[in-house]
Amino acid sequence: MAGTSYLFSTIAKLAHECGETWSSYEKTAVATQNAELTLVEALNAEPDSDRLLNPDCSLVLCGSFARYEMVSGSDCDWTLLIDGVVSNQHAKIARVINRTIEKASKAGKGIRSPGTSGTFGNMCFSHDLVHRIGGGADSNENLTRRILMLLESRPVTLSAADSSRDVWNAVVNSILERYFEEDAHFSPSGQRKVPRFLLNDLTRYWRTIGVDYAAKYLEQDGKKWAMRNAKLRFSRKLLFAAGMAFCFACQLKPPASREQEMESLFPGWEAAKEDASAPFIASAVAFARTPPLEFLAAFVDTFVSDADKRRAVSQKIFGAYNGWLALLEDDEARTTLEKLSHTDAAGDPTFRKVRDIGSAFASGLKLLFFNRDHDPEDEIANLSLEYVAF
Numbered sequence: 001m002a003g004t005s006y007l008f009s010t011i012a013k014l015a016h017e018c019g020e021t022w023s024s025y026e027k028t029a030v031a032t033q034n035a036e037l038t039l040v041e042a043l044n045a046e047p048d049s050d051r052l053l054n055p056d057c058s059l060v061l062c063g064s065f066a067r068y069e070m071v072s073g074s075d076c077d078w079t080l081l082i083d084g085v086v087s088n089q090h091a092k093i094a095r096v097i098n099r100t101i102e103k104a105s106k107a108g109k110g111i112r113s114p115g116t117s118g119t120f121g122n123m124c125f126s127h128d129l130v131h132r133i134g135g136g137a138d139s140n141e142n143l144t145r146r147i148l149m150l151l152e153s154r155p156v157t158l159s160a161a162d163s164s165r166d167v168w169n170a171v172v173n174s175i176l177e178r179y180f181e182e183d184a185h186f187s188p189s190g191q192r193k194v195p196r197f198l199l200n201d202l203t204r205y206w207r208t209i210g211v212d213y214a215a216k217y218l219e220q221d222g223k224k225w226a227m228r229n230a231k232l233r234f235s236r237k238l239l240f241a242a243g244m245a246f247c248f249a250c251q252l253k254p255p256a257s258r259e260q261e262m263e264s265l266f267p268g269w270e271a272a273k274e275d276a277s278a279p280f281i282a283s284a285v286a287f288a289r290t291p292p293l294e295f296l297a298a299f300v301d302t303f304v305s306d307a308d309k310r311r312a313v314s315q316k317i318f319g320a321y322n323g324w325l326a327l328l329e330d331d332e333a334r335t336t337l338e339k340l341s342h343t344d345a346a347g348d349p350t351f352r353k354v355r356d357i358g359s360a361f362a363s364g365l366k367l368l369f370f371n372r373d374h375d376p377e378d379e380i381a382n383l384s385l386e387y388v389a390f
Contacts, residue, residue: 007068010297014314022318024325025293032070035111036061036156039076042104042111043158046096050159056084057093058155058167062120066152067235068291071328076101076111077120079145079153083167086125094123119144126171133178133201140208146175147205150288151239169285176284180277188276193251194387195280202243203388209236217342226340226351233358234324241365242292245299246284248383252303255279293321300368303380309373316364323357 008025015022043049043059053059063077064070078101080094098113098121105112114121119141129146132138155168176198180186183197213232217225256279287295297318304310327333327350336350345351367373369388371381 007291008294008297010294010301011318014297014301014310014318018311018314018319020315020319022322024322024329027329028064028070028325029068031072031074032065032068035065035070035074035076038104038109038111039101040156040158042100042109043097046100050161052093052096052158053162053164054084054087054089054093055163056167057082057090057162058164058171059097059158060124060149060153060155060164060168062148062153064235066154066291067293069235069293069325069328071325071334072110072331073112073334074328075114075120076105077114079120079122079124081124081126081149081155081167081171083126083171090123126174129171130174130178133175140212143201143205143208147202147243148239149175150284151202151243151292154289172285172288173281176281176288177277180281180284186277188254188256188280193254193280194247194383195250195284196387198284199244199247199387202240202247206236206240224338225342226345226348226354227334227337229345230324230337230351230354230358233354234321234361237362237365238292238296238321241369242287242296242299244369244384244388245296246287247387248380249299249303250280250283251383252379255283293318304368309367313364313368316360316367318364320357320361320364324354324361327353327357 007029011022011025043052046052058081060066060079060081061077062079064074065077078097080090080097082090101111101113101121124145128142129149132142133146149172153168155164157164179198179201180188180195183195185192185196187193209232213228216228290298297314300310300313300317304313333350333353336348337354340348340351369380369384371378375381
């Protein structure tokens with residue numbers, strides 16, 4: 001298994017500037033790669049494992065698995081992404097994956113089956129993700145799967161013969177082509193380079209999970225309320241912030257001005273520049289391949305030059321998130337959050353800690369995106385006001 005230091009290298013750089021270490025990022029990255037290795041080994045031990053994935057299938061890791069934030073007890077969230085004609089074989093593949101994870105979980109191998117919501121641990125077809133954007137046919141589940149495919153997903157390869165990465169790349173590219181090429185307000189060669197179509201859907205997702213949070217409280221009679229509340233304060237908020245950062249980066253530093261960087265990420269990128277939106281789509285694919293925490297750190301590193309603000313933003317955002325990961329690594333604290341009721345939360349020290357760390361994280365995002373120092377020339381704040389507020 002490859003080393004993990006490169007996964008959060010920009011966070012490490014910002015930590016050094018703040019005189020901090022933020023060691024939980026490295027710990028969760030190691031735990032995630034160990035869990036991935038366990039999953040791959042278990043699947044490869046299945047009969048005919050070299051032919052487990054059809055050429056039109058991708059085994060996609062999701063959630064904390066995709067963000068490299070796994071801790072003991074984290075769900076092994078996955079999706080079988082299908083980009084082809086419907087076949088009964090797809091259901092068989094999904095059953096094998098589910099069965100294998102359940103066996104590994106019961107054997108105490110450190111991975112756990114996904115939750116029961118149905119969003120993960122199931123099949124997902126590219127047609128719905130690409131062609132049902134908006135309108136009555138775009139359900140909450142479809143919206144969630146599409147946005148998370150861009151914000152927190154990554155394909156896993158079981159053998160040299162499978163097409164898992166190619167299928168993921170093809171579907172992500174197709175989704176992004178719709179967002180960029182059908183956006184009437186997007187002007188890759190003009191003044192308006194923020195992809196508003198994409199940003200609006202990211203905002204819709206963020207608001208949808210906020211509404212669903214309230215609905216699940218009623219549906220599940222308050223069970224696991226505290227953990228859902230904490231995730232809304234951290235990982236869910238992080239995804240929206242990273243998505244905003246990418247959309248604003250399209251305006252602040254268009255990919256056409258980053259030729260050397262884009263060529264290193266996408267060999268042959270020069271030929272793609274004939275299509276004005278192609279560099280933006282390529283940069284969006286690169287964004288989808290990057291853990292959201294690391295992308296947000298790169299955004300801060302690139303666009304926040306004032307030393308005092310840079311340290312303040314870094315401490316509040318990445319220092320706080322490191323605190324959240326450290327809390328999740330504590331089995332007792334995690335168990336408390338999974339069992340804590342809404343009525344008992346106010347007096348619980350673990351939840352008070354979640355609330356305090358979450359407030360620091362939120363204040364860092366406000367400082368980054370809405371500039372609480374009130375500098376009228378701040379480009380990020382001006383983009384936030386123009387594209388997120390009104």
